[in-house]
Amino acid sequence: MLNVTEGEPLAQLIRAEDPAFRFTTGADHYDGVYLWAMARDPFASGQAHELIDLAAYRYGHPFYSWMASLLAFGQPRLLSTAFWILGLASIGTAAYLVSRLAASHGCSPWWGLLVAASPGLLFSSTTDLTEPFQLALVTGLLLAWRARVHPTWIAVLCMVICLSKEQLVLVPAALGIHLLSLMVRDRRLYWRRALALATGPIALAAWLPFIRSHFSADQLTYDDGNIDMPVIGWLRIFDLAGSMRVSGDMNSSQIGSTAVPALIALAVLMLAAAVIGLIRRDELGLIVATQAVLVSCLDWRTLFFPHEMYRIPAVPALLAALLVIIHLTTGCRATSTGADDRRPAGADAGGLRDGDAADVGVSTRTEDHRQQPARAVTEESSAPAP
Numbered sequence: 001m002l003n004v005t006e007g008e009p010l011a012q013l014i015r016a017e018d019p020a021f022r023f024t025t026g027a028d029h030y031d032g033v034y035l036w037a038m039a040r041d042p043f044a045s046g047q048a049h050e051l052i053d054l055a056a057y058r059y060g061h062p063f064y065s066w067m068a069s070l071l072a073f074g075q076p077r078l079l080s081t082a083f084w085i086l087g088l089a090s091i092g093t094a095a096y097l098v099s100r101l102a103a104s105h106g107c108s109p110w111w112g113l114l115v116a117a118s119p120g121l122l123f124s125s126t127t128d129l130t131e132p133f134q135l136a137l138v139t140g141l142l143l144a145w146r147a148r149v150h151p152t153w154i155a156v157l158c159m160v161i162c163l164s165k166e167q168l169v170l171v172p173a174a175l176g177i178h179l180l181s182l183m184v185r186d187r188r189l190y191w192r193r194a195l196a197l198a199t200g201p202i203a204l205a206a207w208l209p210f211i212r213s214h215f216s217a218d219q220l221t222y223d224d225g226n227i228d229m230p231v232i233g234w235l236r237i238f239d240l241a242g243s244m245r246v247s248g249d250m251n252s253s254q255i256g257s258t259a260v261p262a263l264i265a266l267a268v269l270m271l272a273a274a275v276i277g278l279i280r281r282d283e284l285g286l287i288v289a290t291q292a293v294l295v296s297c298l299d300w301r302t303l304f305f306p307h308e309m310y311r312i313p314a315v316p317a318l319l320a321a322l323l324v325i326i327h328l329t330t331g332c333r334a335t336s337t338g339a340d341d342r343r344p345a346g347a348d349a350g351g352l353r354d355g356d357a358a359d360v361g362v363s364t365r366t367e368d369h370r371q372q373p374a375r376a377v378t379e380e381s382s383a384p385a386p
Contacts, residue, residue, distance in 0.1 A: 002080060002083055004023055004033045011023060021080060034052050035065045035068065037051065039072070040069070040079065042065065044059055056211070056220045060166050060211070062211075063164045064086070068083050068086050087128045088125070090136055093132075094139065095113070097112075102326065114321060115132070119314075121314050123310055131311060135319075141161060141172075142283055154196035155200075158172045158198075158200030162201060162203055175286070176197045227297050227302065237303060241255070241256040243256070244256030255305065255306065266317060269321060285323060291316035292316065295316050
């Protein structure tokens, strides 16, 4: 749930606006406090945004809080319930969409239970954080892309994704790489699909300068240790884990001794999935490959302690596991070009090209018309002689 301690600067405002809110104690503070602040003060024009740390960074991904605010009809006393409903709906929807994505690749829909087996997603759900919501959005976009829905819906999903978490901008970027390969192959410009994918990064690029203009220099700061060059942060984590294992107290020693094997397992999963993704070069494969690069850039603050180790890479890890399962189950090692060759003429893997729905129908009808005489000749030649 929303873990807000009584000592939080925001606690007084929450207590005044929601007397029934249940605070926690001790060190049980977590990121739900920032979501409440953004839901209460969506555009950083009120008081709440001044009562949280790293406010500019928090407001870089406000969409989940906006959804909670809408669900609560703008009433502060309903925000706790709204976040609870949104969190429950997010993880349920994520499981359903993962099952549909698995089925669309020829695998059992029971693989949707991967969501229930993810410690990071379960932890996120029980603390009202956004990872299940992120997973639902990404899988929803993949299904929409594969179903060739209208570019307008692709554009809406891309905007929501990019405003839900900054690093998810890599998702439309990966789909853009896939679309670019199709344009090179087909020597056609699928500009509507390309523009739809670009709306997400454009929306984020417009939002960030706007919202950061509302904050002071102190609120624009960002903690060290969140991200670094690929692998550098991981090596730093291994050094820190070794130090804590031999020189810390019992709790620190436990963290230090378990962090390394857990991260090695994560690295193996992400590396294997990235290789498979580059072999397949389909939509899911390219998304997983780009997310693997992002995970390799994480540092100690976002990957060392258990709650972050499970939560932060939860979405990339689940997509990676699903990709490995799909690849091993279906035995499909075809590249995106090979896979697309099996599609009807005039269609691409990411959707029909602009205005080609009618063209496909016309060409198909024409082909059927041309084949009718041939079938008639075959039937006549195979008929018994009188």
